[in-house]
Amino acid sequence: MNKELDKKIDLALSKKKVSINKKSVDKNFLSTLSRVATELVAGLIIGTGLGLLIDNWLETKPLFLIIFFFLGAFAGIYNLWRQLSGNGLKIGYFDKGKKN
Secondary structure, eight states: OHHHHHHHHHHHHHHHHHHHHHHHHHHHHHHHHHHHHHHHHHHHHHHHHHHHHHHHHHTOHHHHHHHHHHHHHHHHHHHHHHHHTTOTTOOSOOOTTSOO
């Protein structure tokens, strides 16, 4: 009788561990996905906003909007690459052979 109860308890605990691991994987995926969206959108919004401000100031309507849109997109992708490659918020260039 005790052996059957122990088997049921072990089975229930093993199922619980699997569900906890799935939740942690989902949280990691969602945090990474939200980081991707935030980096890209922030770069585009800031770049577009700066382009519009400069265009209104200098009265050159589409020129700086287009330039800063692409600069913002590049900055967002670059920040995303730094985060996903493990460099995070470190400043400067990184030597792949050297551990920081």
